[in-house]
Amino acid sequence: MKKTALKLLLFTLLSFASYGQQSYVRVFVEDVHNYNSASEIDTYIRTKTGVQISRMDHFTGVYLAIFDGNEITKNDFLNWIEELGYYPKCLVSGEHIYGIPMKQMSREICNGSEKEETSVKQ
Numbered sequence: 001m002k003k004t005a006l007k008l009l010l011f012t013l014l015s016f017a018s019y020g021q022q023s024y025v026r027v028f029v030e031d032v033h034n035y036n037s038a039s040e041i042d043t044y045i046r047t048k049t050g051v052q053i054s055r056m057d058h059f060t061g062v063y064l065a066i067f068d069g070n071e072i073t074k075n076d077f078l079n080w081i082e083e084l085g086y087y088p089k090c091l092v093s094g095e096h097i098y099g100i101p102m103k104q105m106s107r108e109i110c111n112g113s114e115k116e117e118t119s120v121k122q
Contacts, residue, residue, distance in 0.1 A: 023069035023095055025077050030087040032061045045080050048072065069095070
């Protein structure tokens with residue numbers, strides 16, 4: 001029984017290790033007010049190598065991605081959004097660890113009232 005549990009634990013750890021460093025990014029994107037705009041951003045970015053999850057919410061204007069931090073940087077997301085003609089106003093990012101909450105995206109953060117935030121544009 002102990003050998004089976006140990007093998008299962010080892011398999012699980014090796015499985016997670018194969019994903020590399022998982023990171024996340026949340027970007028507040030201006031002028032995304034309908035499904036078609038959100039779908040355009042989401043469809044374009046989700047095809048990029050290393051992007052594991054890609055979601056653009058047209059109700060809030062917030063884009064979320066989980067990606068391999070060894071292949072992609074947060075600046076890549078900003079560039080891709082700008083390539084499509086949208087304005088990424090601000091972002092929060094960090095290492096994605098299961099069970100640990102991500103930084104919250106709020107209007108206050110985008111207005112620069114929290115120093116933890118990395119502002120994209122002034």
